[in-house]
Amino acid sequence: MTEKSLELKHPYERFLRKERMPHIWCEGCGNGIILNCFVRALDELNIDLNNVVVVSGIGCIGRISGYTNTDSFHTTHGRPIAFATGVKLAKPKLKVVVISGDGDLFAIGGNHFIHAARRNVDITVICANNFIYGMTGGQYGPTTPLEAWTTTTPYGNIEHAFNLVHLAAASGAVYVSRWTALHVRRLKESIKKALQKEGFSFIEAVSQCPEIYGRYNKMKTAISMMKWFKEASEVRNFSDPAKAEISPDKIIVGEFVDIEKPSYGRLLREMKAKLKTKQK
Amino acid sequence: MKIELESKAVLSGQHFLNGDVACAEGALAVGCRFFAGYPITPATEIAERMARRLPQVDGVYMQMEDEIGSIAAVLGASYAGVKSMTATSGPGFSLMLENIGLAIMTETPCVVVNIMRGGPSTGQPTMPGQQDVMQARWGSHGDYEIIALAPSSVQEMFDLTIEAFNLSETYRVPTFVLADEIVGHMWERVNIPSAKAIQVVNRKKPENPPSEYAPFKPDEDLVPPMASFGEGYRFHATGLTHDENGRPRTDSAEVQQRLVQRLCEKIRRNADKIVKVERILLEDAEVAVVAYGIASRAALSAVRKARAQGIKAGLLRLVTVWPFPDKQIEKIAQKVKALVVPEMNYGQIVREVRRVAKETPVVFMSKLGEEPHKPAEILDALRRL
16 A cells, blocks of 8 residues: 555545644533534535634634634624624625634623624524533533532522523524534534524534533533433424423423524615615 | 715715714725714714715614624624724723724724713713723723824814724724714814825735735734635634734743734834824924814914914824824924923823923813813913913
8 A cells, every 4th residue: 555545634624724733622522513513514515615704702612713714703702793793794795603602602792692683694603502611610601500510609500591592582583493412413404504594593502511511510421411412302393492491301402493584684785775776 | 754865985075064974974985884883972973974874885884782792893894804993982982992902913904983072981971071092092901002093173083084094904903083072073164075085095915825825924014914704815813812824822922922012013113104293383382282182272272372472382283192192292392391281181191291201391281071171271371381
């Protein structure tokens, strides 16, 4: 065998910035699975990578924008959706995807999320929900389950968690789904659907953080966390998102919303076209 | 409501406008096609004008959920290749400061207009102030340099907004138009030149192919050429300390040193090209006023009156506030026996003037609240020098 024939090329290499590897994520983290599903979705849709912009905020998953081989921007904490809104409206041909965490998108950035969904800005938001602030070492966040142990809930969490799919649906998102890092095929299919949808699409990707959340909450390994996903999750497509709260023994997954509504960009284009006829 | 529709980006001709509207027209004339903002007194008229005018010229007006979202959207639009701006006042400016830091770090051309009102906090929303001048310079964390211009007339609201965009595009730095409520709200004649006569500067674009593009590798002027999203360059930008390729380098003192130094030096080394002042009756002056914005108008009147009374007074009007006109002030401080600095705050730019003037005495005149300085007050100060 010649040396050349031993050269192996990863089939998804063109989607990643190789020089940025290894990534910063811990062993067993779900972020790699989400990145994997995302690039497979791009591949299967055959999207021109020159027209994709990945925007992320601060946190573990926030580093994803540095790894995708697209135009990308790593914003301040909580602001990727607002930044992405500017990108999309300034250059509508771009496919703009926000990939960020539960704290970034729903604590510090919560206001931008609900308003972008209400406006129906034509972007896709993927939230890696790992129930905790991982980058800062394990503080509770807006999706941390009641009673969970974190470094800032040393006596157990006494805050109620956001039900993200309900929040997204109520805010006006035209496509809403939830999968876990265990549901790789469905997650990938869901991302494909979201990318093709006109308007604000939202995917909650429940992700394991064995190193911090798991370790603090009796699921020390990625396997044990994914076992929880396997045992607790139940696929119920188009069920009421209001009744899809995540609990220790139930994670309802599936598509919750898939509706048609004119996007902000479309309404803006129509308004400008109308204006043009008046100006003449 | 029937509104007469303009259609051109540059409304050449003579107009009677208020400062906020003139600012919006200046932005349109220099090619701004994206505005994101949040209503706030006394800057709202800029947003209203942009909401009406931008769709006419195929631009985008975006009313965001707050000022944090506004500035973030402005950065996004700028990276998509569109000249963009926002306009606000003190409380909104405070909210924007973190992402102004992001604009500095990611070298995003953008213009932020601050129509200053009375502070701190909610303060006096409909009253003038010049209280955010130091905030504009130092409000975001870390070390950096920015550019800030201080218009003193409605015509200058038009002219300096153009200038702000041109500087921002040249140096890839957020540039501020620091006006006060009076300049924003007063009505004056404005001459808008023909489109051809307006100088328009666009950011440098990379000349090398995407495979060789390093998004933060500077040219000799310390400014890196800027590709836009969707042009095939597929580059990454981050608020983290980064190397010339845009890669985060959170563990390298050398990269931190090099980056912060360049972000500061690209402005400092070009200060002579950036700084503009207006020198009035300074040739033989024995006493001088240093002023900017609304306070400079009363100062001009006071200087003329002083001359009529035989006092050799002059005025140095700061058009550029940041970078600070050190050299220009130093030159005058060496010539005159004293300087007067009237400001609508409790003492901000006067600190810089004192730093530069060294031994030359500097008299500070504070004014807070509704009324700007009266010419007679400044005249009185000149007479007592």
